[in-house]
Amino acid sequence: MKSDYDIIVVGAGPSGSMAARFAAEKGVSVLMLEKDRDVGYPVRCGEAVSKAGVSEFIEPDEKWISSHINNFALISPDGTEATIEFGDAGYVLERRIFDYExxxxxxxxGAEILTRAYVNGLLFENGIVSGVKYEYRGEQKQLSAKIVIAADGVESRVGRWAGLKTFTDFREMxxxxxxxxxxxxxxxxxxxxYFGQNVAPGGYFWIFPKSNNAANIGLGVSGMVGKKKSALSFLNEFMSNNFPDSPILTSIAGGVPSSITLDKISGPGIMLVGDAARQVNPLSGGGIASGMIGGSIAGRIAGEAILRNNLNHILSYDKEWHSRLGKRHEVFERIKNGIYNFSDDKFNKIAQSFNSIPKDKRTLGRLFTTALLNQPSLLVDIAKVFII
Amino acid sequence: MYRQAKTGKLLIEILPNKCDFCGCCVGICPEDAIELKEAEIYIIDERCTNCSKCIWSCPIEVIKFNKEGVLSKSLA
Incomplete structure (x- = not known):
């Protein structure tokens, strides 16, 4: 290991790995630090992803595909199930293998990787980020870098230390x-x-099937809801009502910053990617594909900045991210605010009228159209998604 | 200057044996007052304002308001 690198990536999730890879592909020196013992574990994720979202970055491989998805079922509060067929649309991943790959x-x-390295501060030179402080096996150490890429997930502390405002309002977590x-x-x-006030107010409850009759079952609620009733209480209720005797293989908590991207995701010597940059799709809460896209853009730009010996180049990352996905996420955010505020009654009506459409004619577009009859003002936002 | 509670004491308690170390509370903390390692978590007394947002955000209810005050590990 060297004592200084061109680029240090903090965090080895999907966006960190993509940042490290795309930077290393430019031939610059890259080190990726991970605080946990293992890359990819513990898994804090529903693990569903679209096929297009991953195949841009890695050849699909059965060893990290737990199940193939070609149907979406949306269940309204009164139990009406609206199903949409999609063809070979996506996967439920085996993240502990996927992240590793x-x-x-x-x-x-060409990137170096070090696990059990807990980054707990930044180094600065003339006000510019110039490296990281980290704890490794009980020892405090430091490393210099020309660019630090923060892929430290929902916590997003590295960006704060660099002076960016990264914390998410508790109502949007x-x-x-x-x-x-x-x-x-x-x-x-x-x-x-599953939608509805009783199962997941302001969000959704999910069951994502995995191999051998196992499934990821969970939900997210905003801090606003959590103030009155925690996600755990909702989950326990759902399980005792629906699957009281199912053996539980893993049990995890996690935070999804379900907001638009941060105002600034780059600064002197620093770039933010993935959950740390709040690059999650705010409508679905999915962050794997968008995080990898963010990571790949940041990594490439960081590599170019080193090669051109022009560190200001990293500031172009904000613009590139926004034109690729950031702007789209702003529209998703508005749609989310429209849809998730629907009353139970409205969800029921949408599901019922959707089911009256012949099965082979049901598409996501039709579902939105049906939803729109109940909330015409969303039309403008949805139109924008398809135009941008 | 920052602690709203009349006593000035730290009143937020993370139950370390029940925590899943997921980072939700860290991501919403406006003061960067929570230190989270692989399997270790504590509140940085000097920064916490007792705002309680972490309590509301904890998905598994392991952050509690303790009106008696909490002994915290100090910022090194």
Whole structure:
């Protein structure tokens, strides 16, 4: 290991690994630090992702695909199930393997990786970020870098230390719990989304099938809801009502910053990617694909900045992110605020009228159209998604 | 200057044996007052304002308001 690097990436999730890989592909020196013992573990994620979202970065491989998804089922508060077929749309991942494989692609490109390295501060030179302080096996150490890429997830402390405003308002944090349970008899190629005040107010409850009749079951509620009733209480109720005797294989908590991207995701010597930059799709809460896109853009730009010997180049990352996805997320955010505020009655009506459409004619577009009849002002926002 | 509670004491308690170390509270803390390692968490007394947002954001209810006051690990 060297004592100084061109680029240090903090955090080895999907966006960190993509940042490390795309930077290393430019031939510059890259080190990726991970605070946990393992890359990819513990998994804090529902693990569903679209096929297009991952295949841009890694060849699909059955070893990290737990199930193939070609159906979405939306369940309204009165139990009406609206199903949409999608063809081969996506996967439920085995993240502990997936993240590991992504990190290996970064290593293959030439990045160094160190686990159990807990970054707890930044170094500065003339007010510009110039490296990291970290704890490694009980010892306090430091490393210099020309650029630090913060991929430190929902916590997003590295960016704060660099002077960016990263904390998420508690009302915009989806506070999640999830269990992976066994003996869950649901369609193995269907993602299930439950809506309603009783199951997941202001968000959705999910059942995402995994191999061998297991499934990820969980929900997120905003801190605003959590003030009155925690995500855990909702999950426990759902399980005792629906799957009282299912063996539980894992049980995790997690936070999804379900907001638009931060105002600034780069600064002198610093770039933010993935959850740390709040690059999550605010409508779905999905952050794997968008985080990898953010990571890949940041990594490439950081590499270019080193090669051109022009560190100001990293500031162009904000603009590139916004034109690729950031602006779209702003529209998703408005749609989310429209949809998730629907009353139970409205959800029921949408599901019922959607089901009156012949099955082979049901598309996501039709679902939105049906939703729109109940909330015409959303039309403008939805139109924008397809135009941008 | 920052602690709203009349006593000035730290009144937020994270139950370390029940915490899942997920980082939700860290991400919403306006004061960067929570230190989270792989499996260790504590509130930085000098920064916490007892605002309680972390309590509301904890998905598994392991952050509690303790009106008696809490002994905190200090910022090194």
């Amino acid at each position: 992504l990190a290996k692609t970064a290593a293959k490109a 989806e506070c999640c719990v999830q269990i992976t349970a066994s003996n869950i008899n649901v369609g193995k190629n269907t993602l299930y989304f």
